[in-house]
Amino acid sequence: MTARPERKLPGLLLLAAAGWGCALILAVPPWQAPDEPTHFVYIRAQRGGGDFDPARLEEEIIRSMDGYRWWELVGARRPAVLPGRFFDAPFLRAAPSQMRKNPRLYYLLASRVLFLPGGASLEGGLYLLRFFSLGLTLLSAAAAWAAVSRVFPERELALGAASAVLVPQYLLIGTSVSVEPAINLCSALFFLELLGTLEAGPTLRRVLGLGAAYALGLMVSYKFLVLLPVVPPALACAGRSRFPGAAWRRAAAGALLAAGIFWGLAAVDPRSLGLAVARLRELYDTVFSWGAASGSLPGGYWNWFNARVFESFWIRYGWSAFPLPPDYYRALRIVCLGALAGLACAWFRDRFRGVSRGIALAAGYALAVTAGFYLFWGPREAETSAQGRHLFMAMPAWGILLAAGLGGLWPERKRLVGAAIFAGMLLLDAAALFGYIIPTFS
Amino acid sequence: MKARTVPIALVLTALAVWGALAYRPPLIGGGPVGRIYDIGAFGWWYARAAWSREGWARTPDPVLAARAAWHRPGMARELLGVPPGDLPALARRYFSLGLSAEAAELFTAAAARDPSFAASAAAYLAALEDWNRVLETAAALRGPAGAYWRGRALEETADPAIALEELSRVGEGPFRADAAARSGTLCERGGDRERSLAFYRRALELDPLDRCALEGLARIGDGPEAAAAARTLGFFSRSLPLRVAVGDRFLLLGADLPPGPMPAGARSRIALTLLGWSPGPEGSEVLPLAGMISEAGTFPWYQGGEAFSPPGPGALREVNLEWVWPLEVFPGDVDLGVAFESLPGRERLPASAGRGGYVGLGRLCLDPAWTPSPAAASEVEACGPGAARLNRAVFLGPGDRIRWEFPVPVRARGLAVISSVRSRGPGRAGDRVGTVGIETAAGPAAEVPLRLGRETAGTTEGPASGVPVSGIRQGSGPRGLYDYRTSVRFPEPMEIAAVNVENVSRASGLKIADLVLLDGAAPGPGR
Numbered sequence: 020m021t022a023r024p025e026r027k028l029p030g031l032l033l034l035a036a037a038g039w040g041c042a043l044i045l046a047v048p049p050w051q052a053p054d055e056p057t058h059f060v061y062i063r064a065q066r067g068g069g070d071f072d073p074a075r076l077e078e079e080i081i082r083s084m085d086g087y088r089w090w091e092l093v094g095a096r097r098p099a100v101l102p103g104r105f106f107d108a109p110f111l112r113a114a115p116s117q118m119r120k121n122p123r124l125y126y127l128l129a130s131r132v133l134f135l136p137g138g139a140s141l142e143g144g145l146y147l148l149r150f151f152s153l154g155l156t157l158l159s160a161a162a163a164w165a166a167v168s169r170v171f172p173e174r175e176l177a178l179g180a181a182s183a184v185l186v187p188q189y190l191l192i193g194t195s196v197s198v199e200p201a202i203n204l205c206s207a208l209f210f211l212e213l214l215g216t217l218e219a220g221p222t223l224r225r226v227l228g229l230g231a232a233y234a235l236g237l238m239v240s241y242k243f244l245v246l247l248p249v250v251p252p253a254l255a256c257a258g259r260s261r262f263p264g265a266a267w268r269r270a271a272a273g274a275l276l277a278a279g280i281f282w283g284l285a286a287v288d289p290r291s292l293g294l295a296v297a298r299l300r301e302l303y304d305t306v307f308s309w310g311a312a313s314g315s316l317p318g319g320y321w322n323w324f325n326a327r328v329f330e331s332f333w334i335r336y337g338w339s340a341f342p343l344p345p346d347y348y349r350a351l352r353i354v355c356l357g358a359l360a361g362l363a364c365a366w367f368r369d370r371f372r373g374v375s376r377g378i379a380l381a382a383g384y385a386l387a388v389t390a391g392f393y394l395f396w397g398p399r400e401a402e403t404s405a406q407g408r409h410l411f412m413a414m415p416a417w418g419i420l421l422a423a424g425l426g427g428l429w430p431e432r433k434r435l436v437g438a439a440i441f442a443g444m445l446l447l448d449a450a451a452l453f454g455y456i457i458p459t460f461s
Numbered sequence: 462m463k464a465r466t467v468p469i470a471l472v473l474t475a476l477a478v479w480g481a482l483a484y485r486p487p488l489i490g491g492g493p494v495g496r497i498y499d500i501g502a503f504g505w506w507y508a509r510a511a512w513s514r515e516g517w518a519r520t521p522d523p524v525l526a527a528r529a530a531w532h533r534p535g536m537a538r539e540l541l542g543v544p545p546g547d548l549p550a551l552a553r554r555y556f557s558l559g560l561s562a563e564a565a566e567l568f569t570a571a572a573a574r575d576p577s578f579a580a581s582a583a584a585y586l587a588a589l590e591d592w593n594r595v596l597e598t599a600a601a602l603r604g605p606a607g608a609y610w611r612g613r614a615l616e617e618t619a620d621p622a623i624a625l626e627e628l629s630r631v632g633e634g635p636f637r638a639d640a641a642a643r644s645g646t647l648c649e650r651g652g653d654r655e656r657s658l659a660f661y662r663r664a665l666e667l668d669p670l671d672r673c674a675l676e677g678l679a680r681i682g683d684g685p686e687a688a689a690a691a692r693t694l695g696f697f698s699r700s701l702p703l704r705v706a707v708g709d710r711f712l713l714l715g716a717d718l719p720p721g722p723m724p725a726g727a728r729s730r731i732a733l734t735l736l737g738w739s740p741g742p743e744g745s746e747v748l749p750l751a752g753m754i755s756e757a758g759t760f761p762w763y764q765g766g767e768a769f770s771p772p773g774p775g776a777l778r779e780v781n782l783e784w785v786w787p788l789e790v791f792p793g794d795v796d797l798g799v800a801f802e803s804l805p806g807r808e809r810l811p812a813s814a815g816r817g818g819y820v821g822l823g824r825l826c827l828d829p830a831w832t833p834s835p836a837a838a839s840e841v842e843a844c845g846p847g848a849a850r851l852n853r854a855v856f857l858g859p860g861d862r863i864r865w866e867f868p869v870p871v872r873a874r875g876l877a878v879i880s881s882v883r884s885r886g887p888g889r890a891g892d893r894v895g896t897v898g899i900e901t902a903a904g905p906a907a908e909v910p911l912r913l914g915r916e917t918a919g920t921t922e923g924p925a926s927g928v929p930v931s932g933i934r935q936g937s938g939p940r941g942l943y944d945y946r947t948s949v950r951f952p953e954p955m956e957i958a959a960v961n962v963e964n965v966s967r968a969s970g971l972k973i974a975d976l977v978l979l980d981g982a983a984p985g986p987g988r
Contacts, residue, residue: 281501281504281508282500282501282504284504285500285501285503285504285507285508286500286504289503289504289507289533289536292504292507292508292511293507293508293510293511294511295511296508296511296512297511297512297514299512300511300512300513
């Protein structure tokens with residue numbers, strides 16, 4: 020008895036992600052991913068040890084960065100005298116530390132990796148952490164596969180949708196020393212729980228799972244705050260409720276969920292609660308001063324910002340310093356516009372034939388992440404803000420929308436569309452790696 | 462449905478009642494009852510502290526942080542800077558934050574744990590006017606202090622005769638004069654005028670400035686004696702009446718503030734009236750400090766006065782603070798406060814109101830007298846690669862502006878500004894705090910914005926979070942203020958006739974440390 024070909028698809032996806040991930044880990048020189056040095060210091064601080072001195076570590080890292088042509092590769096002038104601290108280093112000054120910016124959970128877990136053989140040395144530890152990130156990214160890919168399989172149960176478009184995890188920038192960030200792979204994993208799990216709740220209704224197990232996934236996300240990053248608006252509509256639309264006809268019970272379930280998350284965080288990890296609330300306040304202030312801030316932006320700012328976000332979503336490697344030639348982005352724009360058109364076609368033609376709620380959730384999820392990103396980072400008028408990686412939290416949702424949209428253009432050839440997306444991603448990865456990343460860094 | 466809901470509601474109600482009756486805060490050894498409540502309450506106050514601090518780099522609101530620590534002693538060190546086992550220090554901290562109920566519980570618990578702290582705890586509890594706890598705490602005290610505080614507590618809570626008997630046991634020592642005066646008050650309350658007058662006179666013999674005795678004589682004394690007492694009391698009356706306990710040593714009863722607006726370089730004076738409360742260690746002195754306080758925390762500016770010996774219990778004392786407003790104090794409204802430090806050791810005495818040990822006295826206006834005069838033409842000078850340079854520090858308050866005119870237009874290709882900002886409230890990256898307007902002979906030609914976190918920076922360590930600054934940090938200035946340098950290249954060289962600099966913020970001081978019109982060479986960090 021031979022296995023159905025669909026059963027091999029997740030393995031194929033994970034194999035591709037693992038392969039490209041390993042290649043990127045080796046091809047990208049140390050410290051050539053956004054904020055790698057500062058994340059590394061935070062992780063190393065959690066590893067502890069009586070001799071740990073952040074100032075000495077920063078000095079050591081700066082020397083190592085210099086050895087790997089860091090200044091030249093980020094486009095900054097090499098200082099005549101190497102600075103001793105990140106704050107005094109050109110370019111790093113903008114965000115010289117991750118401490119107190121993100122909760123500790125990820126950094127605490129990652130610091131355990133540094134106890135492995137080779138973890139004590141600077142570069143050895145860095146590469147171990149990159150492989151740790153790859154592990155998280157592969158788990159994200161598995162969660163993404165589980166999610167897209169729920170939305171596309173017949174699996175025709177599942178491979179195409181899950182191929183979103185092969186977006187080159189996603190793999191670049193997903194193999195760097197950063198909290199982002201952990202955020203992406205938690206977000207994929209939360210999305211999976213939401214999909215499950217949408218299918219099964221707000222059962223106790225689902226509500227608890229949803230709460231646990233959300234609390235875990237907040238313990239990793241404040242970015243999960245932007246996902247909060249997705250929960251009430253998802254609970255409201257959840258089907259086959261175990262509490263038939265009682266809307267107030269769903270509201271109570273939502274309130275209990277929120278209270279439970281709050282109480283749980285207060286009990287287990289209050290610092291992450293504090294950080295989340297402080298960021299919520301910042302978001303609140305940003306929203307209410309958005310008009311004034313956006314009013315003072317220079318003309319053409321949003322065009323520049325949107326283009327930069329689009330590019331860095333697909334690929335701008337290094338410290339966002341190296342884009343691919345414009346033709347790549349033109350082609351990708353056409354693909355994305357095609358997916359949008361396909362979504363519209365599918366909506367008007369057959370209302371997605373029973374998968375609409377999953378796609379609606381994906382759209383809501385992507386919208387929440389995008390809105391949060393634009394509200395929070397949009398009007399900051401800084402080059403470091405315009406980074407598409409902040410949208411990776413919704414990567415499974417983006418994949419679902421891309422596959423559903425392109426599948427909507429050719430409803431009779433969905434399997435082919437799924438395979439084409441997968442192949443397209445592999446081609447893009449190959450072009451980026453062999454055509455640009457390796458030549459740049461070699 | 463109903464059958465299930467009612468028992469659940471009953472159980473929850475019973476738990477709530479049990480929790481309310483048996484609840485003891487964990488800081489003073491509460492049991493498992495109320496743990497669920499404590500976690501929720503801690504989360505609530507901790508979240509509110511985080512909400513109020515507006516960004517991860519700022520210090521949490523101390524009152525909210527203290528309320529959070531009340532429910533989670535393990536975080537007392539992080540939130541309050543005090544280890545959870547140090548009950549006296551914790552009690553003083555809650556006292557200084559105005560959290561009277563919590564402070565009273567802690568003082569009582571600290572006195573019960575350490576009898577040598579009981580006298581001090583009784584004085585603090587008396588300052589909080591929690592007379593039942595004063596009585597409870599003073600019960601363990603021997604000697605004059607015990608008799609005095611028991612007498613004071615009984616004066617407020619029990620039969621005057623019992624209080625009088627207790628006060629008569631004070632005997633010798635620093636409490637003697639006030640004990641006599643308080644005995645006079647009790648006799649006066651009982652209608653025995655002659656005996657009360659004798660007590661008042663006796664008190665004034667022991668301490669001529671005992672307030673209780675002076676008030677008693679002014680009330681019931683004979684003509685000249687009453688007038689003299691009223692005159693003495695009048696000398697200590699202040700335009701700003703207060704009642705702030707400072708440590709367990711004295712009460713701050715009032716202050717006379719200097720009139721505003723105050724120009725830089727002006728001499729200011731605050732007169733304070735103190736009332737002795739409890740004697741400190743033999744020969745100990747107190748150092749008064751005047752400082753600025755704000756919503757964003759205490760400014761790192763203070764001016765010390767002369768050290769003084771605190772008055773004895775019940776006695777009045779005038780203390781004066783004088784200073785010259787320094788250049789570092791930015792123009793605009795400032796909130797003036799006072800603080801006290803014990804000597805030696807300079808430990809800040811907790812005050813029952815205020816922030817960070819400072820007692821807010823009011824707001825002073827430092828502008829418009831701070832608006833600097835227009836730069837003199839003689840200040841325009843050629844220098845190195847720059848065509849012209851202001852070459853002096855200028856401080857601008859909200860709405861202030863200066864105009865820098867050139868007798869002969871200066872040809873320049875760029876502009877470099879070294880500036881810094883001090884905000885009373887929290888500033889947001891991108892907030893426009895100033896503008897530099899360039900004028901040619903034909904009129905306004907260009908305007909360079911000075912925005913927080915972009916072209917200039919605040920007093921926080923480093924640039925605003927996550928926002929790259931186009932300015933270059935010049936190094937720390939006085940009192941943690943950082944100067945930032947930014948530069949602009951004009952599209953074409955301009956013949957500049959005048960430069961206008963304006964502070965467009967509502968609540969920030971803008972310092973222009975230097976302003977250079979650059980000639981020829983490309984403006985930038987290499988200047």
